[in-house]
Amino acid sequence: GEMKQVVKDAIDAGYRHFDTALFYRNEKEVGAAIRAKIADGTITRNQVFVTTKLWNTHHRPDVVVPTLKTSLENLGLEYVDLYLIHWPFGFKVSFKYGYFHGLFTRPNAFRLCRQTEGNPLYASDMQEGDNGLPEDAAHKLIYSDVDYVDTWKTMEDCVRLRLTKSIGLSNFNSKQIQRVLDVATIKPVVNQIECHPYLNQTKLIKFCKEKGIVVTGYSPFGGPTSIAPLHKGESPEPLKDPKIKEVADKYGKTTAQIILRYLIQHGIVPIPKSSNKNRLQENIDIFNFELVPEDVAAMDALNRNKRICDFIQY
Template identity: 50%
Template sequence: MAPQVPKIKLNNGTEIPVIGLGTWKSKPGEVEQAVKDAIDVGYRHIDCAYVYGNEKEVGAALKAKFADGTIKREDIWITSKLWNTYHRPDLVEKNLNMTLSNLGLDYLDLYLIHWPAGYKEELADFPIDESGKMQFSDVDYVDTWKAMEELVRKGLIKTIGLSNFNKAQITRVWDNSTIKPAVLQIECHPYLNQSKLIAFAKSKGIAVTAYSPLGSPDRPWAKPGDPQLMEDPKLIELAKKYNKSPAQVLLRYQIDRGVITIPKSVTKSRIQQNFEVFDFQLTPEDIEYLNSFDCNGRLCPLAAGYGHKYHPFENDEY
C-alpha cells in the first residue's frame, strides 16, 4: 500500500498533497507513462502548464487511470498555468479552455499565472522579433488576476495562485483581489532557499510550492561546469546519515519546511524513489545546514523577459 500523502490546507479550505509529479521538460512519448507510473505509485498531484506542450499526454494518462478505476477525478489534484501570451483579460479563459481540452478535464484544482511578465498576444508562445528580442505585452497582471477570479466563479477552477511573483507583486495582487491567492509556486532548493519569500507568503496565508527542488539538472540552458546540486559533497554526506538518496533529502527538506514540492522524473524507479520520503524527517539542525548552502543560485531566471517592467527578479529584494 502506498503511504497516505500529507496535505496542506489552503486559505480557501481545499487541501493539496505535499508532493506531486512535475512535468516540465518531460518529452512527448515519455510523459504519459510517467504520469501513469506516478499514479500507480501513489502520487495524487500532477503539476502541468500549457507552455510545456505535453498536456495532451498527461490527459491521456489521466483518462486511462480514470478508466481502469485506479482513481476518480476527485482523488487527484491537477495544477496548470496561464501562459505569458494570454495575460490580456479576454484571453485568459481561452488559454484555460485549451488546457482543459488537452487534459480532458472540466475543471482544474489550481490555476496559476505562470509569470508576472506578459508577452505580446496572439502570436507564437515565444513571440520573438526580427532581432531575436522577445516582444512584450504591457497588460497589468492585476487585470489578469481579476479575469482568473471570474473563472473561479464560473466553476472552471477551484483555486488560483501565482508563480514566479516577487514580494511587491504578490502584495499588489493581494491588495487588489476579491479572491486571494492561495498558492505561490517558486524555484526553491538549498542553493536558492527562498526563506524570506516563504516567510512572507506564509504570513499572508499563502502556501508555497517548490519547483526544481532537485536543482533542475536537465534544464535546457545548463552549461558544462555549472554547479550540480545533487553532486554537492556536503549533500551526499548528509544523505548517508539518513541512508537516503540526495534527491530524497532535498524533497524532505521542502516537506519539513511546510513547502509543497513537485519533482520531475520520467524514470519509474526515480518516480518511486522520490515518493519514498515519508519514513524519515530531517532534524532542525540539518534543515539549517541545508539552508546554509544558499548562494542566490537561481537556475530559472526568465532571461527572455529581462527588461520587462514586470520581470520579477530585477526589481525587488525577493
C-alpha cells in the first residue's frame, strides 16, 4: 500500500524514528516497510526507533499488555522502542460477551455494549476499522473511570516483559505527569504533545525538561484534523504565516524547514507527517543551518495558544 511505500522512502531518505499507534490503523504497513528494509540490508532493527501507543478504549490494566502484543503482531516486531499512553483519559467500552482487547483487529463484526451512567446502550454492529470513539445516544463521548495511574502500573509490566524498551505519555499536562511520577517505578521518558509556533507549550516543555522527560511534538505544521471530536473551530496554519515566510526567505529555506528547525532548537523532537517523497527529503534537510536568537524570539512571539487536537467534551 501507499503507507508502506512512504515508510520505505522515508528510510531511504534517512529517517529512523517512526511514530504509529493502534488508533491510526497503519501499524501493519509501517511494520511491513521496516521489515522489508531490514531484509534488504538497508537498516538493522537497532537502527530504527519505533513508537506506538495505547488507545483510550484500552486503559483497563488487564488489557494493556495484550493490547501491546496486538500492536507487535500488527507490526511484525518482537518489541517496540517506546510505548505511550495516547491520552490521559479512557473511553468506556465494554462488550456484551466479555471484553475484547483487539478492537481494530477482529475480522468479523461484533455487538458492542456501551454503558453510560450505568445504563447499557447497544450500538449497531461495529466493524473492523471503526475509530474507537464510543458515543452515547446523544453523540457524547463516553469516558471510563479508569485512572491512568493504574494504567501506568501495567505499562511498566510491558517493559519488564521486554515488549517495549521504554514507556511514556502523550497529551499529558504537568499535573497529570506529576501524578504518574509520584507512583512510577519506571519513569516516563517521553511526553508527546501538539507543538507548533502557534502553540509553543513553553511552560509544559520547561516542566518536562526539569523532570528529564523528552518532548516529542506532533502536528508541527498545524493544519486541520480529520477526526471530528478532536476538531475545535478554525485550525491554525503556521505554514502560511507571513512572519515565518520572512524568516524562511532570509535562510533560503521553506516555511516547513524553518518550523522544524525552530522546534529542534527548543529541544523538541518534531514528528512531521508527509506522504510526498520530495517533502520527506525537504523535512530532513534541516541540519545544515541554525536560526539566530532574534529569529527564534520572533517565532516565539507568534504563540497564540491555539490548539488543533482537542477533545472538545473533555
